[in-house]
Amino acid sequence: MNCDKMEIRRHDYVDGLLPAPEKLAFERHLATCSDCQHEVEFLLALRRQVAELPARIEPPLDLWPGIAKRTAPPSHWRQEALQRLKTLFGDENRVVDNWTAWGLRGAIAVAVLIVTVGGFWYLMQTRQAAWQVAPLAGAPQIGSQRLVANGQLKVGEWLETDDSSRAQLDIGLIGQVEIAPRSRLRLVSTRLTDHRLALARGKLHAEIWAPPRLFFVETASALAIDLGCEYTLEMNDDGFGLLHVTRGYVALENKQGPESVVPAGAFCEIRPGRGPGTPYSENASAMLRTALQRWDLTNNERAAIDTVLAAVREADSFTLWHLLFRVPALERPRVYDRMVELVSPPPGVTRDGVLQGDKRMLKLWADKFGLGQSWWRYWLPL
Secondary structure, three states, X not given: OOHHHXXXXXXXXXXXXXXXXXXXXXXXXXXXXXXXXXXHHHHHHHHHHHHOOOOOOOOOOOHHHXXXXXXXXXXXXXXXXXXXXXXXXXXXXXXXXXXXXXHHHHHXXXXXXXXXXXXXXXHHHHOOOEEEEEXXXXXXXXXXXXXXXXXXXXXOOEEEOOOOOEEEXXXXXXXXXXXXXXXXXXXXXXXXXXXXXXXXXXXXXXXXOOOOOOEEEEOOOOEEEEOOOEEEEEEOOOOOEEEEEEEOEEEEEOOOOOOEEEEOOEEEEEEOOOEEOOOEEOOOOHHHHHHXXXXXXXXXXXXXXXHHHHHOOHHHHHHHHHHOOOOOHHHHHHHHHHHHHHOOOOOOOOHHHHHOOOHHHHHHHHHHOOOOOXXXXXXXXX
């Protein structure tokens, strides 16, 4: 066979379009022709890369303007591409010849791959340096500069609102944060897997539509970790705070105690020096809230546990799940027994197994409360 006439057959062979007799003849030629072998190997590798791309990508409305401003690629990109091709095909003349031989379909596939992957990478890189800030009321301040129009908050900079100002932050491509009056916060990090704020005081409302554990808010007393959620977090200057989750879950953790995984429709109090409190339903009774506050402040008051066990309802069972890991070992059976009175245990779970800290059984309980899909880590002081 003449290799100059093989271009179409190479593509049809890779696409599985050759009739059986032509396929057999082409494979005989392929066994003896290194040029065609290289071409087929390249086309097969290209198909695998394209197959791994998402079936559908919904670009943001501002995607193309951002790319169009920077359409001239650096010259070193072409040099690097040519060097890679020379490594694959040999001398430079042969590289040029093979570029021509790839044909229209290969060129289109390469263009799609470069625009999709390269465009997404470039867009994300350009958004890493700062977050967009829009004043919603008054004149929020970044450093010493007051915002009268949209601006940017860079890593390390502080954003402040006074009594009459509010602001909105765009968290890259993953969500938005609204900043209430009398708030002060700093942009700590803006990487693809770590979007992080530090809230010194005030109140923020975060709405995140990215996968879990990409957005974090540091406070003086706890770290709030997004698990796919919408929530409000309020902190005062002394490190006391309150988390209210309205969608999904938020994890609160610090080094001084067990974490709290707070579901939608629940509150969790934050206290300096003690770590996250025991979460409770937004509809919990005043008696239950008061008893939990007493328990979280003392961690050894039996009367507070008695009141909690008497005041909980079925909707408060996740509160008992958290309390199970916090009470002394002698009190744990009472908490567990009250929990199973309200919610039947999952199949395969036994009382003795849970009280002895069986990880498999604890995970089954976590799954039942909707916490098993999070990055829940058990803290059981046996």
